[in-house]
Amino acid sequence: MKPLSSIVLISIFLSASLAAAAQGSIETVLQSVGQNNKTILAQRDYEAARKIESKTGLNPENPFIEYDRLPGRPEGAGVQQEFSVTQQLDFPTAYARRRSVARQITSQSETDSRAIRQDILADAKKVCVQIVYHNKRQVELAKRAQRAQRLVDDISQKLKLSAATALDLNKARLQKLDAENQLRLNGSLLRQQLQRLAELNGGNPMQLPDTVYPELPELASLPVLDSLIEAADPGLLSLKQQIQIDQARLALSRSLTLPKFQVGYHYQSILGQRYQGFHFGLSVPLWGQANTVKLAQANQLSSTSRLSAERGQHYSSIVQLYELYQVQKQGLDQYRISLEGLGTLPLLDTALKLSQITAIEYVLETTYLYAASDTLAELERDLQLTATDLYKYQLN
Numbered sequence: 196m197k198p199l200s201s202i203v204l205i206s207i208f209l210s211a212s213l214a215a216a217a218q219g220s221i222e223t224v225l226q227s228v229g230q231n232n233k234t235i236l237a238q239r240d241y242e243a244a245r246k247i248e249s250k251t252g253l254n255p256e257n258p259f260i261e262y263d264r265l266p267g268r269p270e271g272a273g274v275q276q277e278f279s280v281t282q283q284l285d286f287p288t289a290y291a292r293r294r295s296v297a298r299q300i301t302s303q304s305e306t307d308s309r310a311i312r313q314d315i316l317a318d319a320k321k322v323c324v325q326i327v328y329h330n331k332r333q334v335e336l337a338k339r340a341q342r343a344q345r346l347v348d349d350i351s352q353k354l355k356l357s358a359a360t361a362l363d364l365n366k367a368r369l370q371k372l373d374a375e376n377q378l379r380l381n382g383s384l385l386r387q388q389l390q391r392l393a394e395l396n397g398g399n400p401m402q403l404p405d406t407v408y409p410e411l412p413e414l415a416s417l418p419v420l421d422s423l424i425e426a427a428d429p430g431l432l433s434l435k436q437q438i439q440i441d442q443a444r445l446a447l448s449r450s451l452t453l454p455k456f457q458v459g460y461h462y463q464s465i466l467g468q469r470y471q472g473f474h475f476g477l478s479v480p481l482w483g484q485a486n487t488v489k490l491a492q493a494n495q496l497s498s499t500s501r502l503s504a505e506r507g508q509h510y511s512s513i514v515q516l517y518e519l520y521q522v523q524k525q526g527l528d529q530y531r532i533s534l535e536g537l538g539t540l541p542l543l544d545t546a547l548k549l550s551q552i553t554a555i556e557y558v559l560e561t562t563y564l565y566a567a568s569d570t571l572a573e574l575e576r577d578l579q580l581t582a583t584d585l586y587k588y589q590l591n
Contacts, residue, residue, distance in 0.1 A: 221323045221409055224392070224401055225590070228319040229312065231397030238311045242304045249300040253293050258282045258459075273466045281459030281474055289450035296443045303436040309591070310429035316590040319395045320583045322388055323403055328576040329385035331406045335572075336378040339565065342540070343371035350554050363554035370558050408579050412586065414520065420585075421513050427588040431509060434502040441495035448491040452484045516585045523581055527574040534567050 229235060263277040346367045353359035393400040415423070425431055457476030463469070540561065547557045 220405060221320060221327075221403070224323055224396075224403055225316050225319055227399070227401060228392075228396050229316060231399055232315050232319075232395055233397050235308075235312050235315055236397070238308045242308045245304040246301045249297040249304075253290065253297060255285070255290075256283050274464075275466075276462075276464040278462040279459055279474060281457055281476075284456045284458065286450050286453035286455065288453075289447060292443060292447040292450050296440060296447055299436060299440040299443050303433055303440060306429045306433045306436060310433060313429060313587060313590050315395065317583055317587045319392065320590070321580055322392050322395065323405075324408065324576060324579045324583065325388045326385065326392065326403045327405050327408055327579075328572065329381055329388060330404065332381050332572060333378070333385060334406060335568070336374060336381055340371070340374040340378050342561075343367065343374045346554070346557070347371050359554055366555050366558045370562070408575065411578070411582050414517075414524075417514065417517050420517065421510060424513055424588045425506075425509065428509065431502070431505060434498065434505055438495065438498045438502060441491065441498050445488070445491035445495055448484070448487040452480050452488060454478050454480055513585075516581060520578070520581045520585055523574065523578045527571070527578055530567075530571050530574055534571055540564060 259281045261277070261279045261281075263275075265275040265277075267273045267275065347364070350359045350364045350367050354361065354364055389400070389402070392403070414420070455478040457474070457478075459474040460471070461474045462471040543552070543557055543560050543564075546552045547554065552560070
C-alpha cells in the first residue's frame with residue numbers, strides 16, 4: 196500500500212495537470228467523437244453505398260443486337276441474313292417514379308446516419324458526465340484523505356500526552372483507510388470512463404479535466420418540448436420517409452403493370468433482296484406483375500402502422516423522462532438547501548481543536564457530512580444524465 200502522502204500528491208498533481216492541459220470542454224470532445232468514431236465513419240460509407248445502390252436500375256435495359264447468317268441448301272440457294280437492334284422500354288411514367296424512389300431512399304439513408312450519430316454522441320456525452328463526476332470526486336476525496344491523515348497525526352500526538360484514547364486513534368485510522376480506498380477506487384473508475392471515451396473517439400485517447408457540468412437549459416412545457424423532439428427525432432423522420440418511399444413504390448408498381456414497349460431496327464437479306472425498317476413490339480400485361488400492387492399497398496399500410504406505434508412509444512418515453520427530470524431537479528434543489536443548513540467541516544475542525552467534541556464525535560459528524568455530500572454529487576450527476584436523454588435531439 197502506498198503511503199497516504201503519495202496518494203494525495205499524485206491525485207492533486209493529476210488534477211492540476213489536467214486543469215493546466217485545458218484540453219477542452221464537453222463540446223470539443225463531442226466534436227472529436229463525431230469526426231473519429233468508427234461506427235459513424237462506417238455508417239457514412241454505408242450511406243454512400245446505399246445512395247449508389249438507389250441509383251442503379253434507373254436507366255432502360257441494355258439494347259439487344261442479333262445477327263443471323265443462314266446458308267441455303269442445295270448449293271447455290273443463296274444466303275439469308277438478318278440483323279436487328281432492339282431496345283425494351285418500360286411505360287414512360289416508370290422512369291420518373293423510379294427516380295422518385297431513389298431520391299426518397301437517399302434522403303432516408305442520410306436520416307438513418309444522423310440517428311446513429313445522435314445515439315453515439317449521446318453515449319459520449321453521458322461518458323463525459325461520468326468523467327466530470329469522477330473528476331470532482333477525485334478532488335474531494337483527496338481533500339478527505341488529507342484531512343483524515345491530519346486527524347490521525349493529531350490524535351497520535353494527543354495519545355502520547357494522554358489527551359486521547361486508543362479508541363479515538365482507531366476510529367481516525369478507519370476513516371483514513373476508507374478515504375484512501377475510495378480515492379483509489381474513484382481513480383480506477385475515472386480511468387475506465389476515459390478508456391470508454393477513447394473507444395468512442397475511434398481509439399484516440401482524450402482528456403476531459405472539467406469539474407463543472409454544462410449549464411442545463413430552462414425546461415420548456417411538456418407539449419412544447421415534445422413537439423420540438425418529434426420534429427427533430429431522426430427515428431420518427433425515418434419512418435415518415437419510409438411511408439413516402441412506400442407511396443413512391445406503389446406508384447412505380449402501378450406503372451410497371453402497364454405495357455412495355457420494344458423498338459428497334461430490323462434488316463433482312465434473302466436471295467439478293469434486301470428488306471429493312473423499324474421494329475416495334477408491345478407486351479401484354481397479364482401475369483408478369485401479379486400482386487405487385489397489393490404488396491406495395493401492404494408495405495405502405497405496415498409503415499403507417501409502425502409510425503403510429505412509434506409515436507405512441509415516443510410520447511410515453513418523453514413523458515417519463517420529463518417527469519424524472521422534474522423529480523430529480525426538485526430533489527437536488529431541496530438537498531442543496533438542506534445541506535447548507537448542516538454543520539460545515541471548518542466548524543467541526545474548530546470544535547475538535549477547542550475540545551468541544553471528541554475525536555469519535557468528529558469522525559461520526561464528518562462521516563455524515565461526507566455521505567450527504569456524496570448523495571448531492573450523485574443527484575447532480577443523475578440529473579445531467581437524464582438531461583442528456585431528454586435533450587438528445589439537440590446533438591448533431
